[in-house]
Amino acid sequence: MxxxxxxxxxxxxxxxxxxxxxxxxxxxxxxxxxxxxxxxxxxxxxxxxxxxxxxxxxxxxxxxxxxxxxxxxxxxxxxxxxxxxxxxxxxxxxxxxxxxxxxxxxxxxxxxxxxxxxxxxxxEAYFHSRPKLSQIGALASPQSQEIADRTVIESKMQQLEAQYADSEVPKPSxxxxxxxxxxxxxxxxxxxxxxxxxxxxxxxxxxxxxxxxxxx
CATH class of the missing domain: 2.30.110.10 (Electron Transport, Fmn-binding Protein; Chain A)
Structure with missing residues (x-):
């Protein structure tokens, strides 16, 4: 110390x-x-x-x-x-x-x-100006909530990347x-x-x- x-x-x-x-x-x-x-x-x-x-x-x-x-x-x-x-x-x-x-x-x-x-x-305008992975990250992360481990959000991120590979990511409410x-x-x-x-x-x-x- x-x-x-x-x-x-x-x-x-x-x-x-x-x-x-x-x-x-x-x-x-x-x-x-x-x-x-x-x-x-x-x-x-x-x-x-x-x-x-x-x-x-x-x-x-x-x-x-x-x-x-x-x-x-x-x-x-x-x-x-x-x-x-x-x-x-x-x-x-x-x-x-x-x-x-x-x-x-x-x-x-x-x-x-x-x-x-x-x-x-x-x-909406700012959300869609962000890099696409940042947009997906906003959907994937239940910010400030407790999660079991990092794989929870990594798995969700992968799922959403595939889901929105060819389409616009909607801004979360x-x-x-x-x-x-x-x-x-x-x-x-x-x-x-x-x-x-x-x-x-x-x-x-x-x-x-x-x-x-x-x-x-």
């Missing part, structure tokens, strides 16, 4: 950039787009990888890594199985948070908001998209001596955001 002091001494001083209230956009979505484009230009592996945190009605949290599949002025879009743990939690408690961490750029974005399903048409509509967006820029820059947008009304700085 790793020595406790060795773990405690793992640290890095950040000095790549700074973030000020004057430099950021008045719109958090535009600011996110700028940072996301920066991450893509920097060659960061899967810059759309994000942590999605959900919770049960009684506050029991869970988190996992997903991929962002789009964003608009309305919010941040991702796709998954409605019957998975996260899907069941979002159905009962439609509040969630997503976090992006781009370590090479010493940046983090944290977003809190409400969850809604995207339209069936939007889910239990699979589709969600949009997280932000109420709070925090942009974090690492700085020296742990005095990081934290600029937060808080939703004031439908069109207005209040911008504040938080102590690191």
């Amino acid at each position: 790793m020595d406790q002091k060795e773990l405690q001494n793992l640290r890095q001083d950040y000095a790549a950039a700074r973030l000020t209230e004057k430099e950021v956009s008045q719109d958090p979505i535009k600011q996110f787009e700028k940072w996301f484009n920066d991450a893509m230009k920097a060659g960061i592996h899967e810059p759309n990888a994000m942590t999605l945190a959900t919770a049960t009605n009684d506050g029991r949290p869970s988190a996992r890594i997903l991929l962002l599949k789009g964003f608009t002025q309305e919010g941040f879009i991702f796709y998954t199985n409605y019957l998975s743990r996260k899907g069941r939690e979002m159905a009962k408690n439609p509040l969630a948070s997503i976090v992006f961490f781009w370590g090479e750029m010493e940046r983090q974005v944290r977003i809190e908001g409400t969850i809604e399903k995207v339209s069936k048409e939007e889910s 239990h699979w589709g998209g969600y949009i997280l509509k932000p109420q709070l967006v925090e942009f974090w820029q690492g700085r020296q001596s742990r005095l990081h820059d934290r600029i937060v947008y808080k939703k004031a009304d439908k069109k207005t955001w209040k911008i504040v700085r938080l102590a690191p």
Whole structure:
């Protein structure tokens, strides 16, 4: 097991950039787009990888890594199985948070908001844009449910590959998209001596955001 002091001494001083209230956009979505484009230009592996945190009605949290599949002025879009743990939690408690961490750029974005399903048409369009094996995988896997062993889904995958070898794979009714509509967006820029820059947008009304700085 790793020595406790060795773990405690793992640290890095950040000095790549700074973030000020004057430099950021008045719109958090535009600011996110700028940072996301920066991450893509920097060659960061899967810059759309994000942590999605959900919770049960009684506050029991869970988190996992997903991929962002789009964003608009309305919010941040991702796709998954409605019957998975996260899907069941979002159905009962439609509040969630997503976090992006781009370590090479010493940046983090944290977003809190409400969850809604995207339209069936939007889910259909995205589902059929995926590689065919990914489509079949969505049919084959009873996500988050206990299974005896891996052969259960491997056998189902083979069966479905044969079944849909020459035809279109139908989108499962239990699979589709969600949009997280932000109420709070925090942009974090690492700085020296742990005095990081934290600029937060808080939703004031439908069109207005209040911008504040938080102590690191």
